[in-house]
Each structure stands twice: as structure tokens, then as C-alpha cells.
Amino acid sequence: MKVLITGFEPFGGEAVNPSEEVVKALPDSIGDREIVKQILPTVFEKGSKTLIAALEKHQPDLLLCVGQAGGRSGITPERVAINLRDASIPDNEGNEPSDEPIIPQGEAAYFSTLPIKEMVKAVKDLALPATVSNTAGTFVCNEVMYTALHYAKTCCPHLKAGFVHIPYTESQVRNKPESTPFFKEEDILRAMIAMIRVL
Numbered sequence: 001m002k003v004l005i006t007g008f009e010p011f012g013g014e015a016v017n018p019s020e021e022v023v024k025a026l027p028d029s030i031g032d033r034e035i036v037k038q039i040l041p042t043v044f045e046k047g048s049k050t051l052i053a054a055l056e057k058h059q060p061d062l063l064l065c066v067g068q069a070g071g072r073s074g075i076t077p078e079r080v081a082i083n084l085r086d087a088s089i090p091d092n093e094g095n096e097p098s099d100e101p102i103i104p105q106g107e108a109a110y111f112s113t114l115p116i117k118e119m120v121k122a123v124k125d126l127a128l129p130a131t132v133s134n135t136a137g138t139f140v141c142n143e144v145m146y147t148a149l150h151y152a153k154t155c156c157p158h159l160k161a162g163f164v165h166i167p168y169t170e171s172q173v174r175n176k177p178e179s180t181p182f183f184k185e186e187d188i189l190r191a192m193i194a195m196i197r198v199l
């Protein structure tokens with residue numbers, strides 16, 4: 001079984017993106033799953049196009065996209081992606097779309113086709129915090145998740161796809177308020193491996 005895992009480039013003034021770091025740190029196989037990796041630009045449309053190109057190149061059975069959700073205190077598999085771009089900060093090329101659909105003729109929303117509750121349990125079993133999230137936001141991560149699920153539905157229904165948001169890592173919170181939640185890098189890696197095992 002082939003699993004495509006994606007992460008994002010840093011954005012919003014951060015020096016790193018923990019999703020890029022963890023994707024690069026993953027081994028090339030986990031159990032009987034072959035892991036292929038792709039880093040996506042944090043740019044509207046370009047991120048999604050890079051993802052579709054990787055899906056067409058690798059033809060995976062499973063897709064798990066990963067992104068940073070600074071301020072969240074746990075690992076959060078996303079339940080749903082909505083057909084909306086509405087940025088509150090510029091992306092890495094200065095785009096700041098407002099109230100526009102991702103795919104004008106597309107469904108209003110798509111649900112993840114990954115086992116999100118099992119993924120949460122797998123992380124909690126490591127004594128790390130995790131919960132299902134009911135919003136992937138309206139920035140580039142939501143667009144990538146929506147585009148992936150639209151692609152799966154319209155082009156290749158066998159493809160199971162979804163998204164997980166991860167918190168800041170230790171190095172990112174040094175100059176932030178003391179209460180800002182963070183994960184150790186090794187815990188994010190352990191959580192990712194545990195989730196991939198239940199896919």
C-alpha cells in the first residue's frame with residue numbers, strides 16, 4: 001500500500017513549519033506501507049496544483065496532508081473541508097482571497113475519508129493530546145484538503161484522503177506568550193507514525 005504524505009512550507013513569518021519537518025523525518029516505510037512525501041507551497045492554487053501533480057505521479061492508495069495550526073494544543077485530524085477561500089493573512093505570494101469558492105461548481109463541503117476517530121485514539125494511546133477538529137479553517141490547508149477530496153471523488157474514488165493539523169513545536173514558541181501550546185518534535189513524529197499505522 002502506498003501512502004502520500006504532504007507538509008507545507010513555513011508561512012506567516014515562521015522560520016519553520018512543523019508539518020514540513022515531520023514529513024521529512026518520516027521513514028520511507030511504516031509496516032507494509034510505502035511512504036512517499038511531498039512538500040507543498042503555502043500559496044493558494046499553487047499548493048493544490050502541486051498536490052494534484054504528486055497524486056498523479058505517485059498514484060497512492062492513501063493521502064494524508066499535514067499542516068500547522070498554531071495555537072492548537074493537540075493533534076487534530078480534520079473532519080471536513082469547505083468550498084471557501086477566505087484568508088486573514090497573506091499567503092507566501094501575497095494572495096489574500098476573500099469569500100470566494102475554491103471550485104465554483106464543486107460541492108459545498110467534503111468529509112474526510114480517513115478514520116479520524118481511530119487516528120485520535122492512536123495518538124491518545126501514546127498519552128498525547130488529540131481531538132477531532134470540525135474546521136480546517138479557510139486558508140491554504142482547507143483548500144488543499146478540499147481539492148484532494150474533490151479529486152478523489154471525481155477522479156479516483158478508491159483514494160482515501162484527509163488532513164491533520166499539528167501544533168507549533170518548541171522552537172516556534174520561544175518568542176510567543178508563555179501559555180502558547182507546543183509539541184516536542186519527537187512527539188509529533190510518534191503521533192504521525194501511530195496515525196499512519198491505523199490508516
Ligand code: PCA
Nearest residue numbers: 008042067068139140141
Ligand atoms: N497551515 C496553514 C497553511 C499551511 C499550514 O501549515 C493552514 O492551516 O491553512
